[in-house]
Amino acid sequence: MSSETILAAQQRLARLVRQRPAVAQIQDVPATALWEGAGRTRTLHPDGNAVYTDLPRELGGDGERVSPGWLLRAALASCAVTRIAMLAVEHGMQPERLEVEVTSDTDLHGLLGLAREDGQRAVTGPLEIHLRVRISVPGASDADVRKLVEQGIHLSPMVGALAEAVPVRLDIDNGTG
Template sequence: MGTEQIAASMERVASVLRRKPQAGLSDDSVASARWEGGLRASVHSDAGHAVQTDMPAEIGGEAGAVTPGWLLRAGLASCAVTRIAMAAAAAGITLQTLEARASSQSDARGLLGIAEPDGSTVPAGPLTMALHVRIAASGVAAERLRALVASTTGCSPVTCAVEQPLPVALHIDVLS
């Protein structure tokens, strides 16, 4: 879909949501993971899309697929690219290049439940996270492109989920 079509689609949806704000609230597509043995899992969407995950051999996996942590970074990078492309389309900017690289630093002790020597908890999640965006558009000033990218972070669902985490409601069904 071209820039104009994306902008028109976004404006149609925005027009409806301005008139009926309640129409914006919906349940997101469920991600269902199933253990496949070892440390491998298969994750499926309601629409039938699937992805496999595994863990590095060093901690008992087979390194046969991406890790769940990589999927988090992939979600961050791809959501950023999508939201920036949406903002560019709305601004009438035709992009030549748009790439995002999400990186993080983690401490494996958290994943393994190993505390600091003083007994304090080591976080299992990333300790730091960064997003590096490369963008180009003919005839558009660098300052305008930087402002465009910066303006999207508050509207990027995955960025918001990482920066403003919500508690996860845990429900457990024990099968007999």
């Protein structure tokens, strides 16, 4: 897909949302994870694509597949790259290089349901997430590139889901009702 096609699609969607704001509220495509046993899962997209995960060796898995935690970091990285690239197109910029690396720090006490040494409950998710953006945009000033990246990160839906602490609703179907 060309930059022009992406820009045209964004502009069409922006016009539609401005004209009919109610169309902006959408339900995203579901991801359905199936347990395969031995720490492995298969997560399905309605179009037939699948993502396979495994527990890391340290948690008893084979470590032959990526972990769910890595998929979270991958989602953050790919969404950030995509949103920055979309903004670059809007601003007539052509990145020569655009790469986002996501790392995180985690306290395993939380995952294992253990209290920390000080008796406090540990966070189950990452303690901190770090995004490192490597970008080169010929002809653009450092200030313009910084503004582009900061705005792209701010508008990234995956980053926003974590940064804005999206509520999580739980429904349980135990097959008896």
